[in-house]
Amino acid sequence: MKPDRTIRPVGVDEKKRWDAVVSHPLQSWGWGDFRRAMGIDVVRLGVYEHGVLVGGWQLTFHKIPNLSYTVGYFPKGPPPTEDMLRELTKLGQQKKAISIQLEPDMLVEEVFDEYCDRTLKPAHHPLFTKFTYVLDLTKSEDELLQSFHPKTRYNIRLAQKHGVVVQEDTSDKSFSAYLTLSQETTKRQKFYAHNARYHQTMWNILKDSGIAHLFTATFQKNIIAAWIIFTWKDTIYYPYGASSRLHKEVMAPNIMLWDIAGWAKKQGFYYFDLWGALGPKPNPDDPWYGFHRFKEGYRPNLVEFIGSYDLVIHPLLYRLYSVADSVRWFLLKHSR
Numbered sequence: 108m109k110p111d112r113t114i115r116p117v118g119v120d121e122k123k124r125w126d127a128v129v130s131h132p133l134q135s136w137g138w139g140d141f142r143r144a145m146g147i148d149v150v151r152l153g154v155y156e157h158g159v160l161v162g163g164w165q166l167t168f169h170k171i172p173n174l175s176y177t178v179g180y181f182p183k184g185p186p187p188t189e190d191m192l193r194e195l196t197k198l199g200q201q202k203k204a205i206s207i208q209l210e211p212d213m214l215v216e217e218v219f220d221e222y223c224d225r226t227l228k229p230a231h232h233p234l235f236t237k238f239t240y241v242l243d244l245t246k247s248e249d250e251l252l253q254s255f256h257p258k259t260r261y262n263i264r265l266a267q268k269h270g271v272v273v274q275e276d277t278s279d280k281s282f283s284a285y286l287t288l289s290q291e292t293t294k295r296q297k298f299y300a301h302n303a304r305y306h307q308t309m310w311n312i313l314k315d316s317g318i319a320h321l322f323t324a325t326f327q328k329n330i331i332a333a334w335i336i337f338t339w340k341d342t343i344y345y346p347y348g349a350s351s352r353l354h355k356e357v358m359a360p361n362i363m364l365w366d367i368a369g370w371a372k373k374q375g376f377y378y379f380d381l382w383g384a385l386g387p388k389p390n391p392d393d394p395w396y397g398f399h400r401f402k403e404g405y406r407p408n409l410v411e412f413i414g415s416y417d418l419v420i421h422p423l424l425y426r427l428y429s430v431a432d433s434v435r436w437f438l439l440k441h442s443r
Contacts, residue, residue, distance in 0.1 A: 137316030
């Protein structure tokens with residue numbers, strides 16, 4: 108490590124500077140506050156050059172049930188370096204971590220240095236998808252609309268014809284509708300999702316931080332779709348969405364995405380990250396295939412990240428934990 112470069116914990120007085128130097132909402136100060144409010148151990152390490160904060164690493168450590176060990180998670184941080192991995196190894200030892208999973212905000216064209224390539228191993232259970240779809244909001248509305256799949260354009264016009272109204276709405280009533288629709292969507296799609304406490308805590312903190320925005324689609328005075336959008340730097344993100352089975356014929360999700368894109372353009376954002384995709388050759392049997400096809404209709408750019416990696420702190424315990432965790436996920440998947 109360079110003599111003028113130091114790594115140390117960051118104080119709350121550096122919150123604004125922190126948010127200025129991190130690149131993703133999951134590295135934001137607000138996200139860390141949210142995870143801490145959920146009882147998760149959050150660590151923020153600042154990277155300083157000549158005493159000035161130039162980068163941040165925000166990690167969470169999660170206790171393994173019935174054991175004194177933890178597992179670390181470092182989502183959407185900067186590209187790993189030898190200095191970073193050495194510091195994270197020391198931190199992991201302090202936190203009794205078996206491993207730390209890194210999912211860098213780093214495109215596949217970029218490459219690890221030799222040390223990182225030797226030290227990291229592909230994660231046994233990635234949490235983020237390796238791919239995402241990104242809509243280019245620097246295009247004009249006409250250019251965007253004409254680039255969409257004809258069926259997507261048709262569905263947008265159909266929703267407009269039916270009078271579906273999309274608006275940003277931060278009221279308690281609308282958030283309550285979002286929670287109800289989230290439960291309905293989770294049950295209908297048969298996938299695992301966060302509970303109401305998670306969503307409520309996330310909303311309370313990230314709304315006040317200016318990161319989270321709630322949009323609703325209303326038809327005949329009823330909210331039939333609700334999405335939470337994150338805004339960060341020049342990009343908006345679509346991490347959470349829910350819709351009703353009722354009135355699905357009015358195509359509320361189609362106009363929701365289109366109108367939110369228009370809102371983002373007016374706000375001066377350049378990109379719309381649709382938060383995940385299956386990749387260039389998706390499997391039609393994949394449970395997320397429907398979401399992938401929906402997003403694909405907007406003809407966004409398919410972006411590939413470097414992927415998920417584990418920094419192993421205790422090799423033997425890591426092997427045992429990986430087997431146990433794989434069995435756990437297998438049982439959960441086949442118990443639905």
